[in-house]
Amino acid sequence: MPLSRLERGDLTVVTRGVRVVTPPASLQARAAAFAAAMRREDHAFSHVTAAILWGLPLPTRVEGQSDLDVVWSTRRGRVRRDGCIGHRGLESRAVSDHLGLRVTAPADTWCDLGEVLRRGLTRDDLVVAGDAVANLLGTDPEAEPVHLMAESLHRRVRPRGKVMLTEALALVRPGVRSPMETRTRLMFHRASLPEPELNVPVMFEEGGWMLEGDFVWRRQRVIGEYQGAHHATIRQRGVDHSRRLLAEDDGWTFLELFADDVFTRSRRIATLTRLGATLGVPAGDLHLW
Incomplete structure (x- = not known):
C-alpha cells in the first residue's frame, strides 16, 4: 500500500x-x-485491560479508563506507546490465549489489580473480582481456585497491594454468580452472621429436588435470595413466588434481599437484625453499621 494511501x-x-x-x-x-x-x-495485556477481557466485574470508574495495560518482560523494559500503560514482569506471569490475544491468566490478572488500587479499587472490589476468577478457575473439577490464586500471589516478590490482596483472598468464595451476591455475602460476614452455602440445591424434607438457593443456612433451614433487576418482570416474579411457597410449605424461612438492603443503612440494619433473629444470632452479637 503506497504512503499516499x-x-x-x-x-x-x-x-x-x-x-x-x-x-x-x-x-x-x-x-x-x-x-x-x-x-x-x-x-x-494485563491489569485492568486483562480483567475486562476476562469479564471480571470492576467498578465503572475503573472500567472507563482509556489506556490499555500492557506488560513486557523486565529485560525489555516498559512498552512506550501512546494509549498504553506499560508494566514490567511478563516472565513472572502465566499467559493465556484469550479472544485471539495474549492476556495474563485469570489468577495473575487478579494479583495485578493490587497494583492499580490508586485507580479507585477497594477491598470489596477485589473480592468481587476474586469470586469471578474463582469461578473461571473452577471450571476444572480438579482445580482448587482459591489455592491457585494464593500460589500466584505468593510467587510475586514484594507485590504492590499485597496486604489488601491477602485480606481479599481470605474472603473469596467460588460459586457466587453475580457481583451483588458477593456484596450481599460480605454484608453477612461483616455482621458476624454464620456463613451460608452458595447457590446449592435444596431438597424436600421427604427427598427430591426443590430449588437452588443463593444463600442457604441448612441447619437453620433459611434461604436467602438476592433479587436483581432480572427478577422484576411479572413472569419471573411468578416463578420466584412459586419457589417461595414451595420452600415455606416445606418448613423453610425464605428471605428476599434487594440492593437497598445492602447499600441503604436503615434497610441494611433492619435486614441484618431480622436475619440474625431468624438464624438464632443474639442481637448483641451482631455488628451493625
Missing part, C-alpha cells in the same frame, strides 16, 4: 504502525489493533 483521511491511526478503516468500537478491538504493532511473544 496510508496518509488519506479515511484511515484512523490507532497506534504507531497500525491504521484501520473503522475506528475500534470496543476494548477488544482496540487491543487487537495494538497487538498488531507489537511482536506477539514480547507482550501480554
Whole structure:
C-alpha cells in the first residue's frame, strides 16, 4: 500500500504502525489493533485491560479508563506507546490465549489489580473480582481456585497491594454468580452472621429436588435470595413466588434481599437484625453499621 494511501483521511491511526478503516468500537478491538504493532511473544495485556477481557466485574470508574495495560518482560523494559500503560514482569506471569490475544491468566490478572488500587479499587472490589476468577478457575473439577490464586500471589516478590490482596483472598468464595451476591455475602460476614452455602440445591424434607438457593443456612433451614433487576418482570416474579411457597410449605424461612438492603443503612440494619433473629444470632452479637 503506497504512503499516499496510508496518509488519506479515511484511515484512523490507532497506534504507531497500525491504521484501520473503522475506528475500534470496543476494548477488544482496540487491543487487537495494538497487538498488531507489537511482536506477539514480547507482550501480554494485563491489569485492568486483562480483567475486562476476562469479564471480571470492576467498578465503572475503573472500567472507563482509556489506556490499555500492557506488560513486557523486565529485560525489555516498559512498552512506550501512546494509549498504553506499560508494566514490567511478563516472565513472572502465566499467559493465556484469550479472544485471539495474549492476556495474563485469570489468577495473575487478579494479583495485578493490587497494583492499580490508586485507580479507585477497594477491598470489596477485589473480592468481587476474586469470586469471578474463582469461578473461571473452577471450571476444572480438579482445580482448587482459591489455592491457585494464593500460589500466584505468593510467587510475586514484594507485590504492590499485597496486604489488601491477602485480606481479599481470605474472603473469596467460588460459586457466587453475580457481583451483588458477593456484596450481599460480605454484608453477612461483616455482621458476624454464620456463613451460608452458595447457590446449592435444596431438597424436600421427604427427598427430591426443590430449588437452588443463593444463600442457604441448612441447619437453620433459611434461604436467602438476592433479587436483581432480572427478577422484576411479572413472569419471573411468578416463578420466584412459586419457589417461595414451595420452600415455606416445606418448613423453610425464605428471605428476599434487594440492593437497598445492602447499600441503604436503615434497610441494611433492619435486614441484618431480622436475619440474625431468624438464624438464632443474639442481637448483641451482631455488628451493625
